Amino acid sequence: MSIKIxxxxxxxxxxxxxxxxxxxxxxxxxxxSMDERCNLCGACVDVCSFEAISIQGLRKTGGDGNDHKGVxxxxxxxxxxxxxxxxxxxxxxxxxxxxxxxxxxxVFFGYSVEMQTNELISYGAxxxxxxxxxxxxxxxxxxxxxxxxxxxxxxxxxxxLSGATAVGRSFIPEVSARxxxxxxxxxxxxxxxxxxxxxxxxxxxxxGNIMATIICPDERPQxxxxxxxxxxxxxxxxxRKGEVIKKDIDxxxxxxxxxxxxxxxxxxxxxNIAEADVIVSGGRGLQEPKNFKLIEExxxxxxGAVGASxxxxxxxxxxxxxxxxxxxxxxxxxxxxxCGISGAVQHLVGMQSSDVIVAINIDKDAPIFDVATFGIxxxxxxxVPALIKRFNEIRG
Amino acid sequence: xxxVVCIKQVPxxxxxxxxxxxxxxxxxxxxxxxxxxxxxxxxxxxxxxxRFGGRISAVSMGPPQAEEALREAVSYGVDDAFLLSDRAFxxxxxxxxxxxxxxxIKKIGSFDLIICGKQAIDGDTAxxxxxxxxxxxxxxxxxxxxxxxxxxxxxKVERMMDNGYDVMEITLPSLITVVKEIxxxxxxxxxxxxxAKSIDIPTWGLADLEIGEDKVGLKGSAxxxxxxxxxxxxxxxxxxxxxxxxQVGLLIxxxxxxxxx
Ligand SMILES: Cc1cc2nc3c(=O)[nH]c(=O)nc-3n(C[C@H](O)[C@H](O)[C@H](O)COP(=O)(O)OP(=O)(O)OC[C@H]3O[C@@H](n4cnc5c(N)ncnc54)[C@H](O)[C@@H]3O)c2cc1C
Ligand SMILES: Cc1cc2nc3c(=O)[nH]c(=O)nc-3n(C[C@H](O)[C@H](O)[C@H](O)COP(=O)(O)OP(=O)(O)OC[C@H]3O[C@@H](n4cnc5c(N)ncnc54)[C@H](O)[C@@H]3O)c2cc1C
Ligand code: SF4
Ligand code: SF4
Numbered sequence: 264m265s266i267k268i269x270x271x272x273x274x275x276x277x278x279x280x281x282x283x284x285x286x287x288x289x290x291x292x293x294x295x296s297m298d299e300r301c302n303l304c305g306a307c308v309d310v311c312s313f314e315a316i317s318i319q320g321l322r323k324t325g326g327d328g329n330d331h332k333g334v335x336x337x338x339x340x341x342x343x344x345x346x347x348x349x350x351x352x353x354x355x356x357x358x359x360x361x362x363x364x365x366x367x368x369x370v371f372f373g374y375s376v377e378m379q380t381n382e383l384i385s386y387g388a389x390x391x392x393x394x395x396x397x398x399x400x401x402x403x404x405x406x407x408x409x410x411x412x413x414x415x416x417x418x419x420x421x422x423x424l425s426g427a428t429a430v431g432r433s434f435i436p437e438v439s440a441r442x443x444x445x446x447x448x449x450x451x452x453x454x455x456x457x458x459x460x461x462x463x464x465x466x467x468x469x470x471g472n473i474m475a476t477i478i479c480p481d482e483r484p485q486x487x488x489x490x491x492x493x494x495x496x497x498x499x500x501x502x503r504k505g506e507v508i509k510k511d512i513d514x515x516x517x518x519x520x521x522x523x524x525x526x527x528x529x530x531x532x533x534x535n536i537a538e539a540d541v542i543v544s545g546g547r548g549l550q551e552p553k554n555f556k557l558i559e560e561x562x563x564x565x566x567g568a569v570g571a572s573x574x575x576x577x578x579x580x581x582x583x584x585x586x587x588x589x590x591x592x593x594x595x596x597x598x599x600x601x602c603g604i605s606g607a608v609q610h611l612v613g614m615q616s617s618d619v620i621v622a623i624n625i626d627k628d629a630p631i632f633d634v635a636t637f638g639i640x641x642x643x644x645x646x647v648p649a650l651i652k653r654f655n656e657i658r659g
Numbered sequence: 660x661x662x663v664v665c666i667k668q669v670p671x672x673x674x675x676x677x678x679x680x681x682x683x684x685x686x687x688x689x690x691x692x693x694x695x696x697x698x699x700x701x702x703x704x705x706x707x708x709x710r711f712g713g714r715i716s717a718v719s720m721g722p723p724q725a726e727e728a729l730r731e732a733v734s735y736g737v738d739d740a741f742l743l744s745d746r747a748f749x750x751x752x753x754x755x756x757x758x759x760x761x762x763x764i765k766k767i768g769s770f771d772l773i774i775c776g777k778q779a780i781d782g783d784t785a786x787x788x789x790x791x792x793x794x795x796x797x798x799x800x801x802x803x804x805x806x807x808x809x810x811x812x813x814x815k816v817e818r819m820m821d822n823g824y825d826v827m828e829i830t831l832p833s834l835i836t837v838v839k840e841i842x843x844x845x846x847x848x849x850x851x852x853x854x855a856k857s858i859d860i861p862t863w864g865l866a867d868l869e870i871g872e873d874k875v876g877l878k879g880s881a882x883x884x885x886x887x888x889x890x891x892x893x894x895x896x897x898x899x900x901x902x903x904x905x906q907v908g909l910l911i912x913x914x915x916x917x918x919x920x
Pocket of ligand 2: 284304445446447448466468469474475477665666667668694696697700718719720721751752753754756760774775776777778779780781782783784785786787788882884887
């Protein structure tokens with residue numbers, strides 16, 4: 264395998280240099296060349312408008328795709344409750360299934376799950392594959408993997424989606440490895456190339472600094488874990504009908520090497536900023552701990568959570584559990600309001616995929632404005648109280 | 660207790676900046692470092708070794724310069740290090756990476772516990788640890804924040820979940836991936852630094868591992884990156900001008916239009 268640049272075709276435009284995630288390309292004397300950092304990822308091949316780059320000795324093509332049909336969603340539960348990301352996956356899965364003209368199915372493992380299977384159908388599943396047993400109540404990677412692998416081998420779906428939750432990111436990679444197929448992590452967008460019936464999976468990498476679109480051209484199923492809160496929830500309709508297929512798991516529980524001894528919920532930290540639709544965040548620009556009251560007040564009016572920069576956390580103004588960014592939480596709410604936050608890249612990677620970003624900063628050149636949808640160059644102590652006042656008026 | 664830690668060399672993303680003018684990444688002078696999560700893997704391995712004895716080996720798959728990362732691991736106290744490097748390994752996705760590392764670990768010898776980082780800060784997938792466990796047919800626990808007990812044939816750990824933690828027990832040999840809450844990594848020792856300079860690090864290529872060329876690298880990968888782009892930033896940016904009252908009024912109108920409030 265090797266990568267080649269046709270120096271006749273290359274114009275030295277530099278587009279490939281920009282696209283290479285490994286900084287392997289340099290433009291010298293108006294031609295591109297690669298060094299040993301090249302990982303043969305292929306990203307540069309497609310971006311070159313002059314077809315100057317080619318990778319030789321590519322992999323085999325024409326896999327076992329054709330006998331695989333249908334879109335599956337792994338319907339994760341914890342304590343019997345369906346995770347909210349599952350409803351988003353059913354919404355997205357429905358679109359993908361419709362584009363492909365196939366069924367949408369949910370796969371549900373748990374104990375005493377009758378009621379939840381109906382829920383899954385109301386949210387759009389045409390079929391629900393259910394494994395119901397005490398041993399499936401808690402999340403045990405080993406048995407979850409075994410059951411899911413066997414179901415996939417038996418019913419052969421072409422696409423399997425799961426939430427990019429602790430559960431999904433733990434056992435789905437084992438499932439895909441056992442099936443010898445591809446898995447794309449933590450996707451934020453999915454689509455179908457209808458011509459080739461291929462799933463286009465887009466995900467952030469390098470801490471959110473780049474996005475990559477990934478395909479699994481030959482192996483089936485095509486598998487992806489999907490980030491919470493980026494897809495639209497499915498609509499709920501109790502009139503929907505669906506088929507329930509029971510998976511018998513007798514014998515699966517013997518000789519397990521993995522045991523779940525205890526499941527502990529920690530609710531001490533009440534604000535889960537990762538789940539909030541609106542986040543109002545404060546930074547060092549607030550100058551004093553007591554000024555966080557302003558942030559709290561605005562958050563409360565908007566029904567949102569309070570976030571913070573590391574600057575504010577390190578100053579001891581607010582606990583670490585509120586920190587957004589590379590060493591804090593990654594959030595993607597519908598609305599993120601940054602007050603007195605400069606916008607260091609370590610903060611940006613934690614919040615830049617929010618739908619709408621409002622930045623309030625006294626310094627009109629602060630980098631936070633680069634990612635903002637709307638910017639207000641002004642003093643937080645004037646702007647935030649004015650906002651609170653107006654919202655209060657609107658809401659009566 | 661024989662331990663293997665898997666370490667990946669990654670670019671230090673904290674030094675990645677966004678160019679204000681062109682809205683793209685500026686990556687000049689990015690240093691290579693040991694993946695930060697793998698530092699916790701090394702530290703946890705060292706702590707287990709201090710309690711139970713045995714050997715601790717580091718393994719990395721990557722280009723020849725990944726040897727630097729392995730030398731650094733030795734400076735912290737790792738006993739020996741192995742580099743898996745071959746042109747044929749380039750372009751590997753997590754499936755091909757897991758297969759290659761699993762073969763490399765087998766070749767190192769018998770082990771009781773493999774420790775990986777939670778995820779690499781460049782690829783960000785968190786898929787390689789579980790993948791290696793599957794290829795070696797051993798149990799694993801991902802996202803471990805604490806080791807509670809280790810016995811001759813099992814290990815009891817706490818794993819981080821989205822809203823709490825689980826206490827898990829798995830038999831040995833097995834694999835864990837660790838999160839940063841698990842420990843505070845130490846500094847290199849003087850003795851370690853000396854050893855890092857002189858140690859011989861074997862490099863194993865395709866021919867040394869019992870694995871087919873179609874199972875590794877780009878050829879052995881199920882996934883393929885077809886496009887890489889920078890996320891759109893500030894594309895819609897609008898600075899709201901005027902008095903504070905006007906700015907606030909404009910903002911509320913805009914947010915109403917977008918139906919976010
Ligand atoms: C390895 C590493 C990891 C990190 N991880 C994180 C992380 O997870 N999260 C994170 O946030 N940071 C992180 N940081 C720190 C980051 O680099 C910044 O230092 C931090 O985000 C700065 O916080 P800040 O914006 O609150 O403070 P500053 O950078 O000090 O910014 C304060 C801002 O407030 C503005 N201001 C001042 N007064 C007013 C006023 N009256 N009205 C309006 N605006 C005003 C100023 O113009 C300035 O822009 C990390 C750093 C490193 C090296
Ligand atoms: C932009 C981009 C996106 C990608 N997306 C995907 C994707 O969605 N799916 C996919 O299958 N591949 C993907 N890849 C390929 C993937 O990054 C590589 O396979 C990489 O070798 C391992 O994945 P990771 O960096 O995510 O490691 P992770 O799985 O996050 O690493 C977890 C741990 O495994 C160990 N480890 C990982 N790699 C090595 C190594 N080379 N040597 C020693 N130990 C190691 C370390 O202990 C590490 O802490 C992508 C690559 C790029 C450039
Ligand atoms: S994108 Fe194509 S033409 Fe432009 S520098 Fe790269 S190889 Fe040359
Ligand atoms: S194949 Fe990937 S790593 Fe190699 S030069 Fe092109 S973009 Fe860079």
